[in-house]
Amino acid sequence: MRKGPLCLMLVTLSIMAPAHGEESANGGNSTPLSLSAGSQITELQQRLKESELQRETLSKQLQTTDGERESAQLSRLRQENQRLKLQLKETLASSPLPRLLTDQQQWFVIGAAVALLALLCGIFASGATRKRRQWLN
Numbered sequence: 001m002r003k004g005p006l007c008l009m010l011v012t013l014s015i016m017a018p019a020h021g022e023e024s025a026n027g028g029n030s031t032p033l034s035l036s037a038g039s040q041i042t043e044l045q046q047r048l049k050e051s052e053l054q055r056e057t058l059s060k061q062l063q064t065t066d067g068e069r070e071s072a073q074l075s076r077l078r079q080e081n082q083r084l085k086l087q088l089k090e091t092l093a094s095s096p097l098p099r100l101l102t103d104q105q106q107w108f109v110i111g112a113a114v115a116l117l118a119l120l121c122g123i124f125a126s127g128a129t130r131k132r133r134q135w136l137n
Helices: 003-029 033-094 103-136
Strands: none
Touching: none
16 A cells, blocks of 8 residues: 555544544533423423512512501501590590680671771861861862
């Protein structure tokens, strides 16, 4: 055999052997795409179930804390309402304001004030006309 083709064959084999080795190394460590995707899907489904359970427990906790907060606020408002009612009763009982006039007496006073005002307007209005008549006579 000649040395040229033998060298060429060795060079080709030396180049192809590492490339072939890399393919087998990559192919041996990786799983087929369908198996990898299937395992990822099951893992994601499990994580989804766990997340849903956590969400439900957190929503229940939130509802209970909201209910407790509202009930505490409601009881505080009721206590304050009772306190204010008692304070109002005490204030009304301690300092009763006597009414000076009844409704009927108030209307009588208002009528008298209107009559007095009309009388004064009449006096002042007629007083100016008398002076003119006196001058004319």
